Amino acid sequence: MEITIHQALLDPGLEKVNVGVDGGKIAIITREALPEGDTAIQADGQLLVPPFFEPHFHLDNPLLWGEVNSSGTLREAIQIYARIKKDRDPGDLVRCASIAVRESLAHGVLWFRTHVDIDPSVGLRLLQAVVEVKRKFAGVMDIQVIAFPQLGMARSPETVELMYAAMENGADLVGGIPHHERDMQDAARQVEIIFDIAKKYHAGIDMHVDEDDDPNWQSLELLADKTLQEGYQGRVNASHCCSIAAWDAATFNRIIPKVAAAGVSITTNPLTNLVGQGRGDQPPARRGVPPLDRLVRAGVNVAVAHDDLKNMFYPFGNMNPLYAANVAAHAGYLTTPDLIRQAFEMPGYHAAQVFGIQHYGLQPGYPANLLLLPVQSDLDALRLCPAPTLVMRQGRILARTQVQRTFDDCVPL
Ligand SMILES: [Zn+2]
DSSP, X not given: OOEEEEEEEETTTTEEEEEEEETTEEEEEEXXXXXXXXXXXXXXXXXXXXXXXXXXXXXXXXXXXXXXXXXXXXXXHHHHHHHHHTTOOHHHXXXXXXXXXXXXXXXXXXXEEEEEXXXXXXXXXXXXXXXXXXXXXXXXXXXXXXXXXXXXXXXXXHHHHHHHHHHHTTOOEEOXXXXXXXXXXXXXXXXXXXXXXXXXXXXXXXXXXXXXXXXXXXXXXXXXXXXXXXXXXXXXXXXXXXXXXXXXXXXXXXHHHHHHHTTOEEEEOHHHHHHHSSTTOOSSOOOXXXXXXXXXXXXXXXXXXXXXXXSSSOSOOOSOHHHHHHHHHHHTTOOSHHHHHHHHHIIIIIHHHHXXXXXXXXXXXXXXXEEEESSSSHHHHHHHOOOOSEEEETTEEEEOOOOOOOOOTTSOO
């Protein structure tokens, strides 16, 4: 056996197992003793889980921390970025994006989706730089690029041509932002255009949807209806969906069953949206995150993503998917054991559904994609958000993190 892992705690059953990896695949998972392989890893009871996903990020703008977003709103962040992005040096973009990708990898992410702004002010320049990052990390991180028409398309008709050009020049999926159109009628027009583009390229769809506090934004319903009408079930993801938190019960009960029926996943971005949304509210205060407990209980597949890293949109972030799941759990009231489990699966099993990944999980015969987390339960993984001590992709060890902590003798036990 090329690699053996000894005494790992297999998630979710938590039995101690030994794992053999050969030819890039998991060859065996057994409770029985396993002879040491060419490389033998002592897991010492660390939790063994499959790797994570980053389903929603913007590689064109991480680490652009500088110009202060005084209001803290999404609107001001977009204005600041609009001033910067026109003159962005592609070399600097690639450098910052690469830092974000490497941080993700160190935290156990092997699959990554990035939006990239496509609009008349930048043309395809940001896309070209992000595609360069995708090529650079090929074989290490699977990066899917989403063409993102930040300014809308009904409102900015020149962007439509650019979106087609983006699909010809390295974009993998079609993005959108219907709530940045003038009204729901124009939002419907944008959704039409998005499906036209997606169908031409047989591409998936991954949109910013209703990232707003206004309950009158209900473009999620347009998207669910259109997905059913076009037979696109399972190939559409809606990110943000903040306005759900402002909907009344009748609206929620009308739209959300359609979302579930259409197989439209919702990826929440609690880190950014908790600081960017709901700032104008008097109580009852909206917090920018859809009611995750109710979505999960309604049978919706909910993933979680980072969205931004230390920039004008969001000052924090560390590319650790467990941290994002932790914040989602806080914002979404995911505090009972079954809901904590759901939160833990958001960057893993749930995001795998977003990506449509086959053979995701820990099974003999599956690719040897796995992580070792230095914790003993899903709750502790969410609570402590540790970096994996080992990140393996197809039998190759790509990253290891060792954190050493010592206490002075004066500190009592
Ligand atoms: Zn976003």
